[in-house]
Amino acid sequence: MKRMVNSFDPSKGSTDLTPDEAALLARRQRVLGSLAPVFYEHPVHIVRGEGAHLFAADGTDYLDCYNNVAVVGHANPHVREAVADQLTRQDTHTRYLQDEVIDYAERLLATFPDRLDHVAFTNSGSESNDLALRMARTFTGHRGVVVTGNAYHGITSLVSSISPSFGTGLPLAPFLVAVPIDDVLKKPDGTFDDPAAASAARAELVVRFEAAFAKLHDAGYGVSAVLLDQIFSSDGVLPGATGWVADVADAVHKAGGLLIADEVQSGFARTGERFWGFRRHMADADIVTMGKPMGNGIPTGAVVYKHDIGDTFAACTRYFNTFGGNPVSMRAAGAVLDEIEARELQRNALETGDYIAVEITRLLADAPRFGGIRHAGLFIGIDILDGDDSRTPDPDAAARIIAALRDRHVLISGSAADGSSLKLRPPLVFSRADADRLLTELAAITPLFE
């Protein structure tokens, strides 16, 4: 099986641990065992957070350039007040009439095109993708699913079986076709500013997806859905050739299937240009799934859908999710929307993301191991090469850079099937000062890019 990028390996251990860290790791191992991965050869012991900063037990201030759950900032006071207030009221389920779930549902749907007019609530992105696929299969009557080459869509039995990023330790679903996209979209010029190049990339990708549909058709499965992370986080962060998802949506509709936009990573203003990633591509998504940033850490997720899809599903089965849409999660989610609006975090994502991309390009343009930077808003991927003229991806060099930044108190991680890309996706409250600190620390380790 494939180990998590940038994970602590208990069989190797670490020579850097303090006695307290070693004791905590040993306790952790005794109760959580081998199923619970930890980041870094020298794991970080976190006790407190604020804004885009996480503080270790020894007081060290780590700059958080990685965590896309605490989107409005760690320990956000507005979220805390909303949650604490609701906990003075009540927190039962949606089988009673309640204001909180309706108020939030109306507010969430207002961020979507009119045709995406209904919502079901879940507790995680995994539950959302699982439900979306069940709905798509029931609505279309088909079973086949198409994803990207190194896709990750979650951890239920169904969604893990359509997530090639888990590696080969457990079999993937027989009704899955995974379409590689990184060879087309992971170009040094990830923006595809050249219209001809963008157009060629779009055409090439549609051909590949149409071939996948034909394969599933011939195998007797048909196509229920193309499920696409709208920033392609695990494929290496691939925001480019804007519009290709719209082309694939048109193609899958012709093949009798649906487009499910997985916005667990790309949603809630992260990509700067639009509130939702699929809107960057102007794609006609039929179902949209979300999770991670929705409640700033209070577990909650959602599936937004065209109502006829839900009506067909509801005619066949019930769906009641005990915690889904509970008032505390809804109040937390509402507070997240408040903060995104009041603090103009979508604009911040756009401007700070662009600033970081420009400055990193300026800093590393001539460094032989710098393979290019791609970003949309505050979702950033950087390719690391072996430094030769061959431009070969170098996962080991990427791992060294991630570890060196950790030792300089900057938290990032990796991406791509081979782990050769750096992945940065900080809380959206990431300020210009935070960005400058990131750039300063990157400048201090430029020898690792030589």
Place this chain on the structure above:
Amino acid sequence: MKRMVNSFDPSKGSTDLTPDEAALLARRQRVLGSLAPVFYEHPVHIVRGEGAHLFAADGTDYLDCYNNVAVVGHANPHVREAVADQLTRQDTHTRYLQDEVIDYAERLLATFPDRLDHVAFTNSGSESNDLALRMARTFTGHRGVVVTGNAYHGITSLVSSISPSFGTGLPLAPFLVAVPIDDVLKKPDGTFDDPAAASAARAELVVRFEAAFAKLHDAGYGVSAVLLDQIFSSDGVLPGATGWVADVADAVHKAGGLLIADEVQSGFARTGERFWGFRRHMADADIVTMGKPMGNGIPTGAVVYKHDIGDTFAACTRYFNTFGGNPVSMRAAGAVLDEIEARELQRNALETGDYIAVEITRLLADAPRFGGIRHAGLFIGIDILDGDDSRTPDPDAAARIIAALRDRHVLISGSAADGSSLKLRPPLVFSRADADRLLTELAAITPLFE
């Protein structure tokens, strides 16, 4: 498909709605659509809770005899303080070293036999059962699953496909065998105080499960797990013939499979006699799943397992659950354990449950529609008959009783495949005074039992 027991039917509407309720239902329908069931022909609009009481928008105090999530009481101040305190600190995931998840994991595992020595955290009972089945299948190398006749185990694609209680609208899994148990265990004497009767019931049930294992073996699936709700909530609440689950555990082990104890409903002191339902049966469970009451409404769940099962799974794949084990959920869960211990809620479940069962029997013993009462602690099932000598179950009479109690401001619901049993499972803080109020209101509707 089967509608939820005791659900509002939008196609029929309700003549009892106030203008405010009608407006809220209309808004709800517009955004949540047909996928979101609501209780009662006249839904209840809840705005506040305290202890075992839920308060409607018009101020009415409803006695909550149904909700097993807010186990330490609605709007519990100790849970609120723990959550609010943690939200001043931080709420990131378990890939950093954190105290909260380790502290809680140690405390949770201390409630289990030594052999159940590891835990993985999820966000719901559905995610827990889904993960447990993935682990069982990977560990055993088999695919087959055995459940009870009207089992409900959750809403992911996998666990809904092994939940016969959803009805026939979507196909069940081909690798499933559902074993009826209610004809054996739903006796008027649900306690099986007669040792000979208990022994005969145990023997009969083991024969049935062994036949299921043989069927899965012959079909080429083998048996990965028997998955059993430890109070058999959706089968009609069946606590009797204590020990039969242990017999089935021994049998499934011989067949190469595991016993998964689903404690989503029966766990956390609910059944009074033991903290976990499977311990009432002295069963050698290999994996134990939990959810609903764990965080008193803050979404959280867990899978407790013998470590070799997790090690095998971890050798094949990763499992990282973004929200699973997050510090806020862990602090909420810790506060729930605090309250169960400090307020002796297990003892209260036992004593108050026994009191209610004795008094209801006294009240209804001679009523022709009273078919018997079964309970373990504060999980209570009452069978409703048509009142003739035939002792035929009567779902319509059960529905009338549920609605009449709602109109007298007492919340309960139904159970069993045909909906002919009443289901009561109040918050564990349910007091003697609460019980007396329930009994008074039941006494007021005894004509419905005639």
